[in-house]
Amino acid sequence: MTEPSIIVDRVTSDAEGLEALATLRIRIFREWPYLYEGDAAHEEEYLRAFLASDRATLVRARIGEEPVGIATASPLAGQPDSLVAPLVAAGIDVARSFYFGESVLLPAYHGRGIGHLFFDAREAAARDAGADFAIFCGVVRQEDDPRRPADARDLAPFWRKRGYAPIEGALCEMSWKEIGGSEKVSHPMQFWMRAL
DSSP: OOOOOEEEEOOOTTTTTTTHHHHHHHHTSSSTTTTTTHHHHHHHHHHHHHHHSSEEEEEEEEETTEEEEEEEEEEGSSHHHHHHHHHHHHTTOOGEEEEEEEEEEEEGGGTSSSSHHHHHHHHHHHHHHTTTTEEEEOEEEEEEOOOOOTTTTOOOOHHTTTTTTEEEEEEEEEEBTTTSSSSSEEEEEEEEEEEO
16 A cells, blocks of 8 residues: 655645644644643634735645645744844844744654755745745753653754754743643743855
């Protein structure tokens, strides 16, 4: 029996399975390193607002109509000040930069080149929008965190292979409820960047 084909395409409207994409985000973000206690209504609202921008890019990997991964990107200038301010302080030209939001994929589909396709699509969108730099941030977790699975993957080698490097001293804080928690917890996020 042959394995079903994985299709990587761009989502252009909120009519294209937003509920399934929101559910997928929650499912993946519940895992290490995010440990996110998601809310479907919030996730759908986030995605709908994201798709309202004509310069934003939302790429999904799917089998049939079932999403297995999602990646986003949009101009850095349109991001909240809490995300932009540390980059301005680090000397980053916000007007020339594109921000890559999440890039998440169900574990069963890791190692098939989909992560590269996600980066390729977002980098192309950034160049098409006239950006010279691509920037994203990743959550910083302690190496000795007892919740870290034994088989946890360090994504830094993949990011470095793609040409990204950490921006020295550039961190922001993002808050979310962790699994089983009742209050939002602040998490340090390290910025990474590459020239396009």
